Amino acid sequence: MSFRDLHIKPCYESGVDDIIEDYYVPVLGAAMRYDRITGFFSSTSLAVAARGIADFIVNGGRMRLITSPRLNREDIDIVKKIVADDSSLTMSDFGIDLDNLENEFERNHVKALGWMLASGLLEMKLAIVFNDDGSICDNETISEKGLFHQKVGILKDTEGNEMSFSGSINETASAWVNNDEEFKVFKEWTDAREYFVRDRKRFNEIWNDERKNVKVYNLPSAIKSNIIHYSSDFDKESISLKKYRTIRLREFDFKNDKKLFFYQADALNKWKANNYKLLFEMATGTGKTRTAIAGIKYLNQTRKRLITIITTPQNTLSKQWKDEVDAQKLTFDENVIIDGSVPQWDRLLVKLLLKNGAGMADHICLYTTHNTASSDKFTNAIQQNLQNGTDVLFVGDETHWLGAHKFQHALLPCYKYRIGLSATPSRWFDDVGTAKLVAFYGNANFEFTIKDALTEYNPMTGKHFLVNYHYLISKVSLDEDETEEYKNISAKISKLWNLKDNTPDTTITLERLIEKRANIIKNASAKYNQLEIILDELQAKGRIENLIIFVSPQQMVEVLNILASREIIFHKLTEKEGTKVEKRFGNKSEREHIISKFKSRDYQVIVAIKCMDEGIDIPTADVGILMASSTNPREYVQRIGRIIRQSPNKHSAVLYDICVDTVHSVGDDYAEFERKIRAKEQIRLKEIAANAINSIDALTIINSLD
Known part of the structure; x- marks a missing residue:
């Protein structure tokens, strides 16, 4: 896709346009070159534009950035480590999953910034405006007059089309999400070409240190001259980023998740449409666990406080689940097995619930067994210590067992979100138990049978999902x-x-x-x-x-x-x-x-x-x-x-x-x-x-x- 395929307006304004969804993300996704002049820069902007940045990098994209020497503390730390060629820092420290770039940029924007710098995907220079007396402001406190405030972006797509934008917007999460911003867009293939040429000329002159009133430092010389400093202006960045993630992910279509097969995305979209309650009736070997983990991830990122309970028939399966969740790099404040294999598990459970209620562990994942989850100790702990404002996601693996009379106590009404997994959820000679399960999971199910798995093709391998x-x-x-x-x-x-x-x-x-x-x-x-x-x-x-x-x-x-x-x-x-x-x-x-x-x-x-x-x-x-x-x-x-x-x-x-x-x-x-x-x-x-x-x-x- 090129810029010409996008519906790009000549002007964008906060409050009138969704400047992230309507402009920033789609334009970056079609680009392969991004030159940016900005008064302030924060790596949180990478997270806000994660989908666009991911496609930008896949396109072979390169970014050049000119900004003021005021950065937030975490960005300064990673920049200094990269420039100093710190022997304690290796590419494995970044651990970027190239197949899942969007999530990498969202999850740890500082790490992503370091990776881009170390990989040569991003070149960065710092600019200072001359003082009135002709001296360069290079002391410890840079005055407002010495700050660099220009804001221009120049982009080029994979077909050679170019455009620029200029206005009030900085390259930070706050600017893209919260601030009242306005900028104009100039396409080189329209009557606005003259303005585009001026923006491109301005960037090239500043980048090459050809402007008389601006001094440009590359990162090594900026650090050596001690002009790079921490600024408190970035304290609200994490709040802005969290707000954006919540808004965007609530509108998320699981078909956009490239790691899900079509039927897994269909199952999760049906779960979402059914108030996050569903029986996933999927043949053994078709990825029930992976499907559920995608649902866990979604809620974990969109709910302020969430406790996820994953219950299985036996402890071995609980460990298998935990290994898979860890491999998918889901982030929890606490990620714990709670069952009879853990001494005094009931006390540990209460402690974790209290930590969650106090805001000390907003996101918790508990792995347990059907026997433990249905016990009085477990259910009483949940009912007595679950705090207002905390949602619970209950994942019942091999959930047909939970229809048995002795295990039905695990199906608590306070579990707001529910996923039931089983190749055969109907209970043999137990219509009452089956009806209990069906009602608990929202009276709806999604089917992907053995026949489906033997006849449908996996687009990644070209083989059927199961072997004949x-x-x-x-x-x-x-x-x-x-x-x-x-x-x-x-x-x-x-x-x-x-x-x-x-x-x-x-x-x-x-x-x-x-x-x-x-x-x-x-x-x-x-x-x-x-x-x-x-x-x-x-x-x-x-x-x-x-x-x-x-x-x-x-x-x-x-x-x-x-x-x-x-x-x-x-x-x-x-x-x-x-x-x-x-x-x-x-x-x-x-x-x-x-x-x-x-x-x-x-x-x-x-x-x-x-x-x-x-x-x-x-x-x-x-x-x-x-x-x-x-x-x-x-x-x-x-x-x-x-x-x-x-x-x-x-x-x-x-x-x-x-x-x-x-x-x-x-x-x-x-x-x-x-x-x-x-x-x-x-x-x-x-x-x-x-x-x-x-x-x-x-x-x-x-x-x-x-």
Whole structure:
């Protein structure tokens, strides 16, 4: 885009025009050269123009600045360090993220100033007006008469078009945001060219020290001559900047965030439109965490006082969240894990709430577990110590758990902003709990399913958001003893079926019998032989790595023995593996240690029970074997998600499912219930098969099981 594509008026005035949005940001965004004469300069102007400056630098932009020697203290410090070539200052001190320049300039404008100077993107000179007697005002206190007050800007775009502006405006946040300013714009391709030429001539003469009444110093000579001084005129700059950020970000469209994918931006815009309450129903591996962090960042920058509470099913996930938040460089006054792994966490929580209320920690992020967040200690601390003027953002990860009766206490009405994350938020056989969640999150949701993630393309990689997978179903049968036990239990179920609504005791007995019978299917002995066949095939192909085997507790020992007999390096991962940091695990928890060893391929196989169903991030896994699986959609969707996340050099995944062929039982009265049970298993199998590469072959096998 060039200047000629912009709607640029000949004159701008504060109170009439939005001089930042209408002029400063779009013009800088199209420019590749910016020459500026200003009476006062502050690096806060870089933050105000962050979007324009970011594009300016991407355009290959260079800035030359002439200003008076009065600067604010922080800018003086960074300028002196750069000029002195301070050995304690390296480019790593700036740590500028080139892919996120806008946020870098907003977050730390002083650091950005230093980076621009050190990188040669900004040249800076200081100017002083001669005194009446012809002497240069170079003493410690520069008089008002000696101050340089001219204000001109000359810009050139990427197509060679040029323009200038001149008037009352300085290069500071206060000038662009608060002050009553006016300036005129002169385009070199219009009748105003004569004025543009005069502005350009004026800049060149001053820059080259050719004006008789002005002395220009480059930064080294200015520091050597001791003419650079701190000015109290900049005390209001941080206030101006904060005011501008709040106004602009309240109008922010998440589609402008270049780090978000289109569907993530759509989800956040829907959340914003729904009063900042929403269920994010997004497939495992599609960036639910990153999406929520963008929402956290937005509120953290636009609310005066905000407490963010992130709750997860387990401490390992809380740590995973904290690592990701830190990696995204979000800034909090306090950023703390609050759960049973922290001694006296309840006292720490109260202390943090009081600090927030006193204005000593305006922005706090707390990472906790569902168990802690729903406890009386936690909820009472929040309700008794949350101060007026403080907003709370509640982020429920794997939020379906919070619909359970014992965890519903975590869903406090005082949480003004809410984000619920889950691939499957609907609770299995719990309509009441599901309704509670839906209401808490504003009766609205955003969906991005496994099918969406397998068919939509990631514009950054040219690949799908998740890798495609093959679904390989193996049929096995119960042995004679298992079949006999299955039929005996079925007969008992049939007798009790018509009595199930008569007494609570009958209902409980019936539920136990149904669960006992389901365990016969889940733990069928023939599954072990089929597992050995699959392992032999994988070993023959050299694919015994990045493998997760999902088992029931009853299957764990036998599966481990099978792996050991083949000299496969494995580790189990259950809820019993510790979540507390220990020295023997390299200052990681036992669970984190196991996962890191699997990622580095020191372990070829992980044998997992329930804990692998929730949020553990292991994108390298590309083979899964289901030894045991329920008909609960949440469980099988999560397990698919464990193996189809994108990862470098990962092109596809394979999911093996060992299923028991249909067992026909007895009892005409019970036949309808039997059909319902088989139908649920068919739904599970067909939903997995529907998105597989080999869906037709898989469906053929599934239909043969009926």
